Amino acid sequence: MIINEGVVMMSVYDLKPGQTALVSGILGDEKLAKRLRALGANEGVKVRVKSFAPLGDPIIINFMGFDLAIRKRDAKNIVVKDII
Amino acid sequence: MVVADSKRMITAALIGNPNVGKTTLFNLLTGLNQHVGNWPGVTVEKKEGFINDNVKIVDLPGIYAMDTYSNEEKISKSFLESGDVDFILNIVDASNLHRNLYLTMQLKEFNIPIILILNMVDVAEKKGIKIDYENLSQLLGVMVVPIVASKGKGVDKIEELLSNGIFSKANHDNDIHYQNVVHFKSEAETYKYIEGILSQCLTYTSENTFTITERLDKILINKFLAYPIFIAIIYLIFQFTFSWVGQPLADLLDSFVNDWFVPHINILLSGANGWFKSLIVDGIIGGVGSVIVFLPVILALFLCISFLEDSGYMARVAFLMDKIIRKMGLSGKAFIPLIIGFGCNVPGVMSTRTLESEKDRKMTALLLPLMSCNARLPIYLVIAGALFKGHEAVVVASLYALGVIVAFFIGILFKNTIFKKDDEPFIIELPEYKLPELKSLALHTWEKGKGFLRKAGTIIFSVSIIVWLLSNFNFSGMTEIDKSFIAGIGRFISPVFIPLGFASWQNSVSLLTGIMAKEVVVGTMGVIYGGNLTKILPTVFTPISAISFLVFVLLYTPCISLIATMKKEYGSKMAMFSVAYQLVLAWLVSFIVYNGGSLILRIF
Amino acid sequence: MIIEVIVTVAIVATAVFILYKNLKKSTSGQCNCGSCSSSCPKFSAVKQKK
Numbered sequence: 061m062i063i064n065e066g067v068v069m070m071s072v073y074d075l076k077p078g079q080t081a082l083v084s085g086i087l088g089d090e091k092l093a094k095r096l097r098a099l100g101a102n103e104g105v106k107v108r109v110k111s112f113a114p115l116g117d118p119i120i121i122n123f124m125g126f127d128l129a130i131r132k133r134d135a136k137n138i139v140v141k142d143i144i
Numbered sequence: 145m146v147v148a149d150s151k152r153m154i155t156a157a158l159i160g161n162p163n164v165g166k167t168t169l170f171n172l173l174t175g176l177n178q179h180v181g182n183w184p185g186v187t188v189e190k191k192e193g194f195i196n197d198n199v200k201i202v203d204l205p206g207i208y209a210m211d212t213y214s215n216e217e218k219i220s221k222s223f224l225e226s227g228d229v230d231f232i233l234n235i236v237d238a239s240n241l242h243r244n245l246y247l248t249m250q251l252k253e254f255n256i257p258i259i260l261i262l263n264m265v266d267v268a269e270k271k272g273i274k275i276d277y278e279n280l281s282q283l284l285g286v287m288v289v290p291i292v293a294s295k296g297k298g299v300d301k302i303e304e305l306l307s308n309g310i311f312s313k314a315n316h317d318n319d320i321h322y323q324n325v326v327h328f329k330s331e332a333e334t335y336k337y338i339e340g341i342l343s344q345c346l347t348y349t350s351e352n353t354f355t356i357t358e359r360l361d362k363i364l365i366n367k368f369l370a371y372p373i374f375i376a377i378i379y380l381i382f383q384f385t386f387s388w389v390g391q392p393l394a395d396l397l398d399s400f401v402n403d404w405f406v407p408h409i410n411i412l413l414s415g416a417n418g419w420f421k422s423l424i425v426d427g428i429i430g431g432v433g434s435v436i437v438f439l440p441v442i443l444a445l446f447l448c449i450s451f452l453e454d455s456g457y458m459a460r461v462a463f464l465m466d467k468i469i470r471k472m473g474l475s476g477k478a479f480i481p482l483i484i485g486f487g488c489n490v491p492g493v494m495s496t497r498t499l500e501s502e503k504d505r506k507m508t509a510l511l512l513p514l515m516s517c518n519a520r521l522p523i524y525l526v527i528a529g530a531l532f533k534g535h536e537a538v539v540v541a542s543l544y545a546l547g548v549i550v551a552f553f554i555g556i557l558f559k560n561t562i563f564k565k566d567d568e569p570f571i572i573e574l575p576e577y578k579l580p581e582l583k584s585l586a587l588h589t590w591e592k593g594k595g596f597l598r599k600a601g602t603i604i605f606s607v608s609i610i611v612w613l614l615s616n617f618n619f620s621g622m623t624e625i626d627k628s629f630i631a632g633i634g635r636f637i638s639p640v641f642i643p644l645g646f647a648s649w650q651n652s653v654s655l656l657t658g659i660m661a662k663e664v665v666v667g668t669m670g671v672i673y674g675g676n677l678t679k680i681l682p683t684v685f686t687p688i689s690a691i692s693f694l695v696f697v698l699l700y701t702p703c704i705s706l707i708a709t710m711k712k713e714y715g716s717k718m719a720m721f722s723v724a725y726q727l728v729l730a731w732l733v734s735f736i737v738y739n740g741g742s743l744i745l746r747i748f
Numbered sequence: 749m750i751i752e753v754i755v756t757v758a759i760v761a762t763a764v765f766i767l768y769k770n771l772k773k774s775t776s777g778q779c780n781c782g783s784c785s786s787s788c789p790k791f792s793a794v795k796q797k798k
Contacts (some may be wrong), residue, residue: 066742091213091500092569097331098209100243111361114370115467118476120574124243127340127361127574129463420752423759606767609760660774705774 072107072121072130072138078106081140083123088137096138100124107140149363155200155228156306159220160235160250161244162206163456163575165263165293169235170203171584199306201233208243210250213645215498224254231257233302238268238275238290241346245338246331247686248284258286259305265290266297267576272350278344294581324633330668352581357456357576365460377457378541383446386537394525398437398504402676405429419622423612426674431608434670434677436600437662438522443593445518450588454580462572473563475499476570478508482551485515486544489706495712503563505527509714510558510722513702514543514551519662523697526666530681531690539691543698550733558656604667611671625672644696645689645730645738655723661703688745692738699730 075081083105086093101107101123110127112118118131121138130138160166174193177404191203204223205216223229234251236244251258260281262268268275281288289305291298328334352374363369385391406429413421452458461483466476477499486493492512498503521540528539614630616622625631635747637656650672658665666677673680685693701707701723711719 079289079623089569090590092571094331095208095212095571098246098602100246100335102335111365112367112369113365113463113467115464117467118463118570120365120463121199125240129459129466129572129574130471131466131570134571417752418750420756423756427761590774602766603770606763606770609763610767613760703774704771708775 066084069139070121070141070143071136072140073110073132073136075109075140075143077111080106080144081100081113081144083107083138084141085139086137087139088134092134093137101138106144107138153198153200154306155202156229156231156233157202157220157224157229157256158233158235159204159247160206160261161208161237161247162573164235164237164244166203166206166235168581168584169233169261169263169291169299169302171587172200172293172296173303174201177698195303196307202229207247209247213358215499224251224256229256231259233261234258235261235293236261238262238265239271239273241275242335242338245284245342247332248286248721249326249328249334249338252285259302260284260286260288261302262288262290263293266292266295271355274349274350276345276347279339283341283344288424294578307411344535347536347539355576361460361574364457370464374461377452381445381452382541384448384535385441385444386540390441391525391529391536393444394437397440398678401429401433401437411594412546414568419616422616427609427612427671430604430670430674431611431667432600432605434526435522435604435664435666436597438525438666439596441525442518442521442596443589446487446592447585447589450585451580454578454584456575456577459572459574463574466570468552472507472511472552473559474508474511474555475501476506476572481508481512482515485512485517487518489513489702490709493709495704497713506714506718507555507558507563509710509718510725511551511555511632513722513726514547514554514699515685515704516547517662517702519703520697522663522666523658524694526677527681527685527690530678531685531687539694543694546695550666550729554729560746565641579590584717599661599663603661604664607660607664608667608671610659610731610738611653611668615672630672640731641696643739644692644734645742646685646693646696648684650684655700659701659704661705662697665697688738688741692734693742695737696730696734699733701725701730702728716721 069084070081074080081111082103083101084103086096105123107121107123110122112119113129116132118129119135120127120129121135122128152246158166158170164189166459170193189197193203195201204220204222207214207216207220210217210221224232225387232251232254234248236248248258248260262275262277265275275290277288277290287305289298291302293299326337328337364373366373406425409425411431412420413424426474462476462479462701465479469476469479469482478496481492481495481499486497489512492515493509496508496512499508520543524540524543525536528536532539611630615625615628618632630653631649633656634651634653638647638649638652641652650669653672654665654668657668669677669681673684681690707719707723710722
């Protein structure tokens with residue numbers, strides 16, 4: 061969980077494998093955020109956590125129809141809402 | 145607008161996301177008619193190829209966007225802005241148009257005519273996606289060509305478009321290339337626009353849920369199976385290279401050289417003077433021959449590596465290794481230069497340029513020489529073949545592994561001393577698996593073979609002759625090898641190697657000449673030990689001293705090209721540090737191996 | 749004998765020349781590409797075909 065100005069927010073990091081949610085924004089490192097947005101991780105896009113690496117990190121997420129490996133630390137910056 | 149003069153060379157920029165079949169298309173279009181150079185100012189690969197002598201295709205790095213601050217993007221951008229580009233070949237994955245078209249939208253802003261190549265339309269079809277090409281072309285304002293690069297389908301259409309100077313025609317009547325340039329305020333807006341276009345061009349006939357890639361991933365990156373499978377794959381590669389295909393062929397070639405070629409040359413030269421015969425047989429054939437017989441092994445190994453690279457498995461390896469590589473304080477992206485380093489350290493060091501932080505770059509560059517490059521392979525093979533016959537695969541695999549393990553610990557050491565820093569963010573796409581095409585595998589492997597032969601014909605040839613000269617002469621003229629120049633040089637260095645167990649002057653000289661290029665070690669041994677190394681080496685080495693020697697070869701100062709590259713990229717201080725730390729490291733590890741090994745042998 | 753000496757001198761001269769050229773290339777930081785992986789970023793652009 062991320063607590064931002066008193067509001068509790070969910071991130072991709074909080075999802076379990078198999079869960080899908082909607083992206084509501086990207087925080088943190090501007091370069092990474094820009095890259096993720098260019099790949100299509102924009103507000104309202106469905107993002108699904110597919111699986112974890114055997115050693116627990118990184119994780120595989122899927123959005124816009126392709127798989128992306130991302131470190132847990134960076135996954136915390138993808139804020140989501142409405143777990144489906 | 146470009147008016148294509150029939151005599152003028154037309155330049156096309158080939159651009160697209162990673163893993164969309166860009167290289168396959170490039171190879172199909174240009175075949176063997178390509179060459180590799182460098183982008184000005186940065187050491188990122190620049191590949192160019194030609195069609196019919198009047199179209200030049202420049203293969204740009206695979207990128208997802210133009211504006212997310214990576215080096216690859218900067219290169220592509222400045223090339224497109226240079227004014228030399230007549231048109232853009234934008235290759236996209238037809239089964240994932242949404243994301244692929246994002247780059248297309250940014251490309252349109254350069255006001256260069258675009259041919260949109262929809263690759264893998266068969267995959268899209270299988271996924272139940274139907275595309276209205278006509279409509280897509282109209283809405284995007286670009287020419288659209290559907291192809292299946294892996295099967296060569298539709299490629300002739302591109303060739304036809306390119307060689308017929310379409311641009312002089314398109315020039316006046318329907319200038320669709322400049323239509324529909326929209327400037328967007330944000331990524332989200334761009335995607336909304338793409339969505340709008342695609343909703344008019346795509347129809348989904350069926351909802352495919354479970355692809356081959358997902359099935360394979362269930363196994364290949366499975367929690368319990370992932371690492372055993374990775375090890376099994378590496379094992380298979382080594383078996384293929386050293387037991388099944390590469391080494392047997394190399395043995396054949398070796399017996400051909402030693403049992404057929406050399407006797408024939410001897411007969412041919414029977415009337416010549418002894419020293420002249422020695423120059424040809426011991427100098428040239430002994431030197432070049434002992435290296436060249438390993439050509440099949442090198443080719444076999446490359447075939448395997450190219451297969452893995454083209455299959456999509458490498459990205460999974462990066463994914464599996466990320467946590468481990470992070471312990472060394474490196475970002476996951478550093479994995480790629482390290483993998484390249486197994487081929488040759490030089491391009492590995494060059495590709496560290498694509499890493500983002502200075503510390504990442506320097507540290508990766510320093511660790512790279514510990515990755516056992518292919519040039520060291522002939523040395524392992526000649527020694528393992530002579531002393532550990534039948535166990536070559538194990539010996540070679542252990543050496544590769546030792547390099548990685550040493551790099552791991554040195555990485556941790558550097559991380560906690562010289563290069564303290566935070567982790568960099570890291571993302572990597574896991575592309576769909578695909579069966580590599582024979583043509584591109586053959587092309588890669590052929591390139592390697594050519595390079596290896598070129599090396600044998602130039603540097604190994606020259607050094608062999610110089611070594612032969614130095615080993616047959618001293619200040620008073622021609623002499624016994626033991627009194628020659630080269631013996632003198634060897635004896636000067638050899639005391640350093642006494643604690644390591646392989647202190648003959650011959651070995652010392654071989655290691656010294658190996659700085660020119662690592663294969664030269666074998667060439668030099670071939671000359672000064674005189675020909676048939678398989679018979680001679682067991683009298684020179686004990687098993688323990690042989691291992692100690694191999695460990696030293698693995699870790700000591702790499703070749704002169706690498707030192708020069710290091711100096712060019714990171715300055716002479718870094719280059720000197722790299723050389724010095726590796727010499728010390730090699731000596732220390734060899735010392736431990738030799739003395740530890742001897743001790744253990746004595747106890748048992 | 750004379751022929752042998754001439755041939756030897758020629759061979760040695762070639763060897764020295766190749767070595768010199770190679771050294772110059774190497775010290776400017778280029779690999780020989782005999783051992784690069786799927787790509788060699790830098791072999792002297794073989795004369796561009798027209």
